[in-house]
Amino acid sequence: MPELPEVETIRRTLAPHVEGRTVVAADMDDPLTCRHPADPAGFATRLRGRTVASLGRRGKYLLFELRGGGRLIVHLRMAGRLWWHAGPDARERFLRARLHLDDASVLDYIDMRRLGGMYLADDDGTGTPAGLLTLGPEALSPGFSPPVLAAALRGRRTAVKSVLLDQRVVAGIGNIYADEALHGAGIHPARRAGALRGPDVRRLHAAIVAALEEGVRAQGVSFSLYRDGEGRKGEMGERLRVYGRGGQPCYTCGTTLARTRVGGRGTALCPRCQRPPRGL
DNA sequence: CGCTTCCTGACT
DNA sequence: AGTCAGGAAGCG
Numbered sequence: 001m002p003e004l005p006e007v008e009t010i011r012r013t014l015a016p017h018v019e020g021r022t023v024v025a026a027d028m029d030d031p032l033t034c035r036h037p038a039d040p041a042g043f044a045t046r047l048r049g050r051t052v053a054s055l056g057r058r059g060k061y062l063l064f065e066l067r068g069g070g071r072l073i074v075h076l077r078m079a080g081r082l083w084w085h086a087g088p089d090a091r092e093r094f095l096r097a098r099l100h101l102d103d104a105s106v107l108d109y110i111d112m113r114r115l116g117g118m119y120l121a122d123d124d125g126t127g128t129p130a131g132l133l134t135l136g137p138e139a140l141s142p143g144f145s146p147p148v149l150a151a152a153l154r155g156r157r158t159a160v161k162s163v164l165l166d167q168r169v170v171a172g173i174g175n176i177y178a179d180e181a182l183h184g185a186g187i188h189p190a191r192r193a194g195a196l197r198g199p200d201v202r203r204l205h206a207a208i209v210a211a212l213e214e215g216v217r218a219q220g221v222s223f224s225l226y227r228d229g230e231g232r233k234g235e236m237g238e239r240l241r242v243y244g245r246g247g248q249p250c251y252t253c254g255t256t257l258a259r260t261r262v263g264g265r266g267t268a269l270c271p272r273c274q275r276p277p278r279g280l
Numbered sequence: 281c282g283c284t285t286c287c288t289g290a291c292t
Numbered sequence: 293a294g295t296c297a298g299g300a301a302g303c304g
């Protein structure tokens with residue numbers, strides 16, 4: 001569900017509520033949510049008494065750095081939500097875990113599809129999800145530059161959109177912002193990555209950064225499930241130019257936006273602004 | 281690489 | 293009944 005702007009918004013809204021707080025109890029209600037350690041009782045025992053020093057983010061991972069070492073890592077995947085309440089609120093239908101903090105507030109982890117998960121990792125890396133270890137540069141950092149993007153695209157016959165979604169290439173882009181960035185750059189999502197020229201790559205890089213920064217400013221997209229750490233919706237949904245707009249007119253040229261499938265993912269594009277070269 | 285799978289629900 | 297969903301690991 002959430003991509004870099006949504007996860008960053010959650011981090012910002014959650015940080016003031018959890019930093020410096022101690023977990024006095026953890027209700028780990030769902031074995032699937034406990035990725036490491038995998039048993040809920042052990043997970044709860046290890047988390048109890050730990051204090052959150054700071055809340056960070058890497059790609060789409062949220063990192064609760066714990067005082068004295070180690071971290072609690074949360075990945076929301078498609079449908080996960082983190083929701084803080086000043087007191088023990090009503091339990092959401094798909095509540096999978098609840099952390100009780102030492103000021104009587106609670107942090108709820110809600111995940112209808114149970115695709116997301118929580119990890120308790122040590123400083124030596126034990127328990128860290130593999131995907132976090134192989135993450136590419138942060139999309140909104142100097143480490144992600146046009147030359148870095150060019151190197152990732154070079155020589156590859158796969159669709160350019162699939163490369164953008166590869167977290168090992170760049171961390172934080174998901175299906176929404178990939179479509180938005182490709183439209184902003186005027187590049188067809190199924191275009192062969194290796195076929196992009198220097199100017200294409202620079203436009204694409206700029207469009208990625210612009211789309212993600214706009215998403216952060218607007219506090220994310222709230223299509224259905226996403227909310228920030230305090231349950232508020234983001235404004236980015238109304239600013240999307242292609243994602244979710246198949247069949248509606250392109251804001252740039254008026255052409256009816258198309259809906260297709262690229263790399264197994266639903267994809268929206270403007271057939272005129274993003275015209276593919278012959279044979280892609 | 282690209283396709284399938286994980287999981288559960290909403291919608292056509 | 294079939295399709296789709298903001299993600300990513302796993303398997304040929």
